[in-house]
Amino acid sequence: MSRHGEPQNYERAIDLPTGRVAWAANMIPVRHGDGELREIVAMSRPIPVGLHASGIDERNQKLVDGLNTTNPGLIYLLDLPTRRATYVGGQVEQLLGFKPYQLEEMGDPVRDMVHPDDYGWVEQMFAEIGQSPDEVSIFECRVRDSTGSYRRLSCRNRVLDRTEDGAARSVIGVATDMTDQSHLRDEVAALNSLLSNAELEERRVIAQELHDSAGQYVVAAELALIGAQERSPELKRNPGVRRSLDDVMECLKDAEREIRVLSYLLHPPAIAKQGLVSVIRNFTMGFGGRAGIAVDVSVDTRVNSLPEELAIPLLRICQEALTNVHRHAKAKSVSVRLDVIRGKIELEICDDGIGFSQEGVTDHNGYGVGLSGMRDRVARLGGHLDIHSNGGTTLKVLIPLR
Missing domain, CATH: 3.30.565.10 (Histidine kinase-like ATPase, C-terminal domain)
Structure with a gap:
């Protein structure tokens, strides 16, 4: 009981041979006419162990410990106004080589840990997170480890707490190591580049063959047809033959135009x-x-x-x-x-x-x-x-x- 005599509420839990039991007690002081405290009225009742404050704390601690053990990356709470990490957990030591408290003691872990080339847009991402009430923001950035090397992390962030005026106060995030996947992406990109260059060269050869070979054959056929018409004037006097020759010439011109267009489409400028x-x-x-x-x-x-x-x-x-x-x-x-x-x-x-x-x-x-x-x-x-x-x-x- 407080020396001022205010009512008090207590919760207690003890371990018995039959298991843990918990109870809650309410203690109310009774004052006499002269104001002196002489009696206390107490009421006690059993409560489920899971609702006991120490039980809740214990469960929460087990939950945090479980996340720290099973999460493949790291978990963090970032206080936006002070730029400090108020909590760091997960596989941070295995991932970056730092103890959690080392990151928590940094004045601004974002500035200290994020690669300088990524810092500007990471800050922009955190600013956008503060304006998005319920959205999860996902981005990748390079983060320094204890050896001075950088690992690429995929970060999922969401606002955890806001001030009364709605400004973001703290952000909870989970970061997963993407370094190996990033290397694989780079290798795939390099292979795609080689494939694209090979395709470009193949298209160039086909375009050149179309233009220099098939195109020239079509032009030669047009010239031969014109020569035949000039050497045989009687062909022009036969309407049926003339129409057929005109159709052949039109088909050759269409083929020449088709070859010209396709060869250009196959091999554009560099x-x-x-x-x-x-x-x-x-x-x-x-x-x-x-x-x-x-x-x-x-x-x-x-x-x-x-x-x-x-x-x-x-x-x-x-x-x-x-x-x-x-x-x-x-x-x-x-x-x-x-x-x-x-x-x-x-x-x-x-x-x-x-x-x-x-x-x-x-x-x-x-x-x-x-x-x-x-x-x-x-x-x-x-x-x-x-x-x-x-x-x-x-x-x-x-x-x-x-």
Whole structure:
């Protein structure tokens, strides 16, 4: 009982041979007329052990210990106003080589631990977390270990507590080591780059063969036909023969135009020399001039800063889409738009052609073959491809920027 005589509540638990028991007691002081405390009225009742405060604390501690043992990464609580880690647990010692208390004693573990090149946007991510009431923010960054090397961690964060005015006070996060996966991604990207370069070289050879071999044969056939007509004037006097010869000449000119367009589509200019903006614009306009299709093209200048592992697939997708327009759409006009919007790359190609049935999107013939290749490229980049046909065809690609 307090010396001031206020009512008191107590909880106690003891271990008996038959098991643990707990009870709660309420103690109320009784004052006499002179104000002196002389008696206490006490009421006691048994309570479930699980509801006992010490039992709850014990359970919570076991829960924390279990998370520390089973979580493959590290758990942290970050106090945003002070920039301090108020709690660090999980496999932090195995992952980074630090004791939890070493991170908790750092003045600003984000600044001290995150790679300098990643620090700016990590801070931006924490600022955005404070503005998102219930969303879980996921991002990757490089974090220093005790040897001075950096490991790539995937961090999942959510606001745990807010001030009365709604400002984020603390963030709870779980970080998982992605270093090995990152190395695998780099290896896959390197293999994709080798594959893309090999494909580029193969396309270059095919384009050159089309232009220098098949194209020349078609031109030779046109010249031979013209020579035959000039040497045999009687052919022109026969209406049926003249129509047939005109049809042959028209077919040869169509074949020559087809070879010219396809060889250009197979081997566009090099990105490294001109930049993706110029390549997409010149390639699209060149396609329109050769194919006799009106072209409208809009390219965000920021795409020039994209790495090759993104730039080359984007060009390939544009190539394949325009090839499909040329072969199947019978379009009079096509528009190409490439933008960087809200951390995503958006590529949209629309034509006013004849369109196609939904079965054409999913089968493995004709249109479906090109789409399958485009879907594979987009999937490798973690993006999404959507295509629909309604009075023309619209292909839209969304790829997140890491």
